[in-house]
């Protein structure tokens with residue numbers, strides 16, 4: 001019974017977890033469709049997305065969600081390219097600006113933890129190739 005409960009929680013977590021990527025994917029497809037219409041193009045050949053390290057987005061999940069979302073939308077078979085970029089942080093003590101791979105990164109100059117995030121939480125559509 002305990003195993004059943006744990007697996008149920010895991011499944012719910014998994015669904016919840018993927019819903020985030022799915023809603024992001026649906027937004028990307030919506031934007032791509034709008035741009036396709038604006039450009040009066042035939043179809044979208046390639047979508048290049050860049051994801052910040054602190055965005056909380058799992059690239060494999062986003063890729064999968066985009067495949068599903070494209071089947072529902074008007075842009076079948078578009079090539080998807082996703083890359084990641086590091087976060088930029090500013091130390092609140094010594095004002096050093098540095099790159100970080102994760103939220104819990106200490107300042108490389110003064111070794112303190114308090115910082116503000118300058119970038120790295122966002123997702124960018126870098127380019128759309130419309131033909």
Ligand SMILES: [Zn+2]
Nearest residue numbers: 091094107110
């Ligand atoms: Zn510092």
